[in-house]
Amino acid sequence: xSDAIVIDPLTRLEGxxxxxxxxxxxxxxxxxxxxxxELRGFEKFAQGRRAEDMPQITSRICGVxxxxxxxxxxxxLDALYQxxxxxxxxxxxxxxxxxxxxxDHALHFFFLGGPDFIVGPDAPxxxxxxxxxxxxVGLEVGKEVIGVRKQLRDLVAAVAGKAVHxxxxxxGGVSRSLSSEVRQEAAAAAAxxxxxxxxxxxxxxxxxxxxxxxxxxxxxxxxxxxxxxxGLVDGAxxxxxxxxxxxxxxxxxxxxxxxxxxxxxxxxxxxxxPWTYMKFCFLKDIGWTGFADGAGSGVYSxxxxxxxxxxxGMATPxxxxxxxxFVTTLGPKPVHYTLANHWARIVELVYAAERMAELAxxxxxxxxxxxxxxxxxxxxxxxxxxxxxxxxFHHYQTDxxxxxxxxxxxVATQNNAARIALSVDKAARAxxxxxxxxxGLLNQVEMAxxxxxPCFGCATQSLPxxxxxxxxxxxxxxxxxxxxxxx
Amino acid sequence: MTxxxxxFYWCASCGGCEEAVVDLGEDLLTVVELxxxxxxxxxxxxxxxxxxxxxxxxxxxxxxxxAVRTSEQEEMARLLRRKSAAVVxxxxxxxxxxxxxxxxxxxxxxxxxxxxxEAPSVQNDDGTLPAEESRVAEGQLTLPAFGASVRTLDQVxxxxxxxxxxxxxxxxxxSAVTALVEGNLPGKGAVLAPDVALCSECPxxxxxxxxxxxxxxxxPHQVLIDPELCLLAQGLICLGPATRAxxxxxxxxxxxxxxxxxxxTSGVVDYGAKALSxxxxxxxxxxxxxxxxxxxxITDPVGTFYRYSLPASLLHRRVRPAARDEKAEVxx
Numbered sequence: 117x118s119d120a121i122v123i124d125p126l127t128r129l130e131g132x133x134x135x136x137x138x139x140x141x142x143x144x145x146x147x148x149x150x151x152x153x154e155l156r157g158f159e160k161f162a163q164g165r166r167a168e169d170m171p172q173i174t175s176r177i178c179g180v181x182x183x184x185x186x187x188x189x190x191x192x193l194d195a196l197y198q199x200x201x202x203x204x205x206x207x208x209x210x211x212x213x214x215x216x217x218x219x220d221h222a223l224h225f226f227f228l229g230g231p232d233f234i235v236g237p238d239a240p241x242x243x244x245x246x247x248x249x250x251x252x253v254g255l256e257v258g259k260e261v262i263g264v265r266k267q268l269r270d271l272v273a274a275v276a277g278k279a280v281h282x283x284x285x286x287x288g289g290v291s292r293s294l295s296s297e298v299r300q301e302a303a304a305a306a307a308x309x310x311x312x313x314x315x316x317x318x319x320x321x322x323x324x325x326x327x328x329x330x331x332x333x334x335x336x337x338x339x340x341x342x343x344x345x346x347g348l349v350d351g352a353x354x355x356x357x358x359x360x361x362x363x364x365x366x367x368x369x370x371x372x373x374x375x376x377x378x379x380x381x382x383x384x385x386x387x388x389x390p391w392t393y394m395k396f397c398f399l400k401d402i403g404w405t406g407f408a409d410g411a412g413s414g415v416y417s418x419x420x421x422x423x424x425x426x427x428x429g430m431a432t433p434x435x436x437x438x439x440x441x442f443v444t445t446l447g448p449k450p451v452h453y454t455l456a457n458h459w460a461r462i463v464e465l466v467y468a469a470e471r472m473a474e475l476a477x478x479x480x481x482x483x484x485x486x487x488x489x490x491x492x493x494x495x496x497x498x499x500x501x502x503x504x505x506x507x508x509f510h511h512y513q514t515d516x517x518x519x520x521x522x523x524x525x526x527v528a529t530q531n532n533a534a535r536i537a538l539s540v541d542k543a544a545r546a547x548x549x550x551x552x553x554x555x556g557l558l559n560q561v562e563m564a565x566x567x568x569x570p571c572f573g574c575a576t577q578s579l580p581x582x583x584x585x586x587x588x589x590x591x592x593x594x595x596x597x598x599x600x601x602x603x
Numbered sequence: 604m605t606x607x608x609x610x611f612y613w614c615a616s617c618g619g620c621e622e623a624v625v626d627l628g629e630d631l632l633t634v635v636e637l638x639x640x641x642x643x644x645x646x647x648x649x650x651x652x653x654x655x656x657x658x659x660x661x662x663x664x665x666x667x668x669x670a671v672r673t674s675e676q677e678e679m680a681r682l683l684r685r686k687s688a689a690v691v692x693x694x695x696x697x698x699x700x701x702x703x704x705x706x707x708x709x710x711x712x713x714x715x716x717x718x719x720x721e722a723p724s725v726q727n728d729d730g731t732l733p734a735e736e737s738r739v740a741e742g743q744l745t746l747p748a749f750g751a752s753v754r755t756l757d758q759v760x761x762x763x764x765x766x767x768x769x770x771x772x773x774x775x776x777x778s779a780v781t782a783l784v785e786g787n788l789p790g791k792g793a794v795l796a797p798d799v800a801l802c803s804e805c806p807x808x809x810x811x812x813x814x815x816x817x818x819x820x821x822x823p824h825q826v827l828i829d830p831e832l833c834l835l836a837q838g839l840i841c842l843g844p845a846t847r848a849x850x851x852x853x854x855x856x857x858x859x860x861x862x863x864x865x866x867x868t869s870g871v872v873d874y875g876a877k878a879l880s881x882x883x884x885x886x887x888x889x890x891x892x893x894x895x896x897x898x899x900x901i902t903d904p905v906g907t908f909y910r911y912s913l914p915a916s917l918l919h920r921r922v923r924p925a926a927r928d929e930k931a932e933v934x935x
Binding site for chain 1: 615616617618619620621622623626628629673701702703705706708709713714715717718719721722723724725726727731732733734737739740741742744746747749769770822823824825826827828830853854856857858859862902903905906907910
């Protein structure tokens, strides 16, 4: 029989994430459960819709990463209609996709994850935010964050119609070509993004490498899980976001398998638990053996750290340098430290900016030929991209008129769900001793899952962005000791 | 003079409306100077208790985005209503239900089946489903029941103003806040966007024929779309004629048809019906048989004409003969 210090939200508040911790009789943690309380059902109401509307309908799953859903859906349409975009169409897609990655990664670094390091994990909560970051690195930086974001989003809107929600994806290409004026704007935005990414890397390096305590924190056992990793790689096994082959490496760093999106059902499966609306992905090749890490468990991880773990390096020079420093400091690979996601995200930020610059500098991108019209009868298609938060699968089946008969969506955070559950459990175990709940509990638990930048809105297609959380602590008699709440 | 206090809150939304507020960029800093943001859970560390502590009507305005589907969202909407002089339904989900409102086409159990049984990646041989109460080795865990019905904000509380769009265009957001600060708001019930059709601000308008007739409708993936010509004249179902202006025709600017996220102009009871009639009126067909055949060629009319407005429509939701009454459906 477990004792009952419970970290639990008020159950009537179904919009809130819920962490429920059972104590054992010694006052230590028996098991912690992260529960996701809502569901929206996009997969169901996709049925009956026109396939070509899916990029715009599914982008409404998440207004934070609409481009990721828009692009995964668009690529699924390519497969559905068996049509490949002409080179310029493909390049325009990848250009905008990388612009989106820069903007999203930068937002996370400066607003959400970065404060833990730049301001410090032990700093008071009121300081651990963007204002604290600005205090630490200067007001000019705050303005630059806003400025870069605006420039990138204006670029996306200029090509894709709107930044939230884009409309340019069609099977076989994009809806419009890129003028040379817009290409110049893209080149200017990319150059600024490259500088900005270098600056972010410098800020992170100074904060982390200048402070041995942080490296120790990152590599501490409380934030370590030895799992499989999955991510897209290009032909040279370098990190890629828009398109590539999926590669899975094991906890010892050996390649387990590679596969294309079309074969995802052979390798990826979802497990259902009765206590949460979130489904838990696992590797079919290994099987579901419960919430455990190690080579015998099918639990795997996606997102920046996973992408760096599955790849042999980065395809652009500055990102490769940053990657090498990352591996030298935290390696050997695979790096199993969850908090290293923050650093990996900056390495990717550098890559996304450099890749943008490459594409904007490619004269072929202004070629007016941006679409190939589909001729095949639609039947079934799978699209895969690396969303900022990890691998994203869209899978549609249609009738011969191209009306969706079945849709299956596996989103980034779902791939990570089992490992996130492990992280929450481990953070709770590290903190709670003899029934004493430390003040830093919520912060530390939040740090454990903030590193994944989880989007529970995407994962259950329910609530957007960052899940509000209530921690309710009860003594063994069930009486409320205190409540910590994060709306 | 004290600054007017305002609140932002999201119900069942995707976060895109919040992004639109952040997209004000430096204008956001201007807004912050003019008003006091008393509650914005996604960005600032305020709590529900802070709202409860306010006097009734103390907030000059609450901007509420997202449709309403859970009892928590309903409670917060009611609380903000009590504390606010004006409530603005922010974005098309709060106003008409939005894309998530398409869930009203199905009942909860259909959605549960699709997600936990039918999805081809699910491995669930013993038929496990999320349950309101479940027993784990360590004890008992509870989950809220899943409610599938999506309601608009004004189906839950009294709403003073509407700011349409998916998300609302930043220019309209800035104007709405300015009007609020200057005490320059229009009459209750007003939609804070131009009351004209989208075509009036579409750069393609000069190419729209006076007497537009479409022989056969095309779908966007079937044709190469001319970037200058009126989309309807190209045979694409562009909902510009039925839709309110205010977005600078963003989607036609991206060389794709308008899908109606700004909702209708004033006086329209049911946006989808209006959109359908606008499209039917340009159909070049003679006789009942031909008209029937042409209309049948319009695939997915619900997803096309009611994409953002099903919960606000006269239909509201699909009702099966065996379904419970609507109130029971609505309460999660």
